[in-house]
Amino acid sequence: xxxxxxxxxxxxxxxxxxxxxxxxxxxxxxxxxxxxxxxxxxxxxxxxxxxxxxxxxxxxxxxxxxxxxxxxxxxxxxxxxxxxxxxxxxxxxxxxxxxxxxxxxxxxxxxxxxxxxxxxxxxxxxxxxxxxxxxxxxxxxxxxxxxxxxxxxxxxxxxxxxxxxxxxxxxxxxxxxxxxxxxxxxxxxxxxxxxxxxxxxxxxxxxxxxxxxxx
Numbered sequence: 665x666x667x668x669x670x671x672x673x674x675x676x677x678x679x680x681x682x683x684x685x686x687x688x689x690x691x692x693x694x695x696x697x698x699x700x701x702x703x704x705x706x707x708x709x710x711x712x713x714x715x716x717x718x719x720x721x722x723x724x725x726x727x728x729x730x731x732x733x734x735x736x737x738x739x740x741x742x743x744x745x746x747x748x749x750x751x752x753x754x755x756x757x758x759x760x761x762x763x764x765x766x767x768x769x770x771x772x773x774x775x776x777x778x779x780x781x782x783x784x785x786x787x788x789x790x791x792x793x794x795x796x797x798x799x800x801x802x803x804x805x806x807x808x809x810x811x812x813x814x815x816x817x818x819x820x821x822x823x824x825x826x827x828x829x830x831x832x833x834x835x836x837x838x839x840x841x842x843x844x845x846x847x848x849x850x851x852x853x854x855x856x857x858x859x860x861x862x863x864x865x866x867x868x869x870x871x872x873x874x875x876x877x878x879x
Contacts, residue, residue: 687793694789694834695766697841698781701850702769704857709768714775718782719760726752759786771850781844788837792830799826 692699730752734745763782772778803823845851 683797687796690796690834691789691793694792694837695785695841697838697845697854698766698770698772698785698850700857701771701845701853702766705769705771705850705853707769707771707849709765711764712775712778714779715760715764715782718763718779719756721783722756722760722787723753726756759790762786767844770845771848771853772844773848777844777846777848780840785837785840785844788833788840792834792837795830799823799830802826 730749763786767778767781
C-alpha cells in the first residue's frame with residue numbers, strides 16, 4: 665500500500681458521490697414537470713393500446729442492440745448472449761412499467777404523447793445519466809493517448825460535439841416533458857401549479873388546450 669492509497673480511495677468516493685448526486689439532480693430536472701404533476705394529481709394507472717405498441721418497440725430495440733453487440737457463431741457458447749438479452753429485456757420491462765405508471769399518474773391521456781414519454785423521455789434520461797461518465801472516461805483516455813496532430817484535432821472536435829450533445833439533450837428532454845403534458849388533465853394541473861407558485865407571471869408555458877384533437 666502506497667502513501668497515496670487512502671487519498672485515492674477518498675477521492676474516488678468523492679467523485680462517485682458527486683456523480684450520484686449530479687445524476688439524481690439531472691434526472692429530477694429533466695422529468696420535473698411530469699413528476700410534479702404526478703405527485704399532485706395521483707391519477708390511477710390506466711393502459712392504452714398504444715402503450716403495448718411502445719412495449720413492442722422497446723423489446724425490438726433490446727433484441728436489435730444485443731444481437732449486434734454479441735455476435736455468436738454456430739457451435740459457440742451462447743450463454744453470454746442469453747444472459748445479456750435477459751437483462752436487456754428486463755430493463756425494457758422496468759422502463760415501460762415505470763413510464764406507464766408516471767404518464768397515468770400525471771394525467772397524460774394523448775396516445776402519441778404517452779409514447780413520447782415511453783420511447784424518448786425515459787430512455788433518453790437514462791442514456792444522458794449513463795452518457796456523462798462514459799464521455800468523461802473516453803475524454804481522459806483520449807488525452808492520455810495523445811495521438812498525432814490530425815487525430816488530435818478530430819478528437820477535440822468530437823469531444824466538443826459530444827459535450828454539446830450532452831448539454832442540449834437534457835434541455836430538449838425537459839421541453840419534451842412540458843410538451844407531453846399539453847392538452848391533457850396533467851397539462852391543466854401544471855398550469856394551476858404554476859399559477860399558484862407564481863401568480864404574477866403573465867405568460868404560462870402550457871396554455872389550456874382541451875379542445876385540441878387527441879394526438
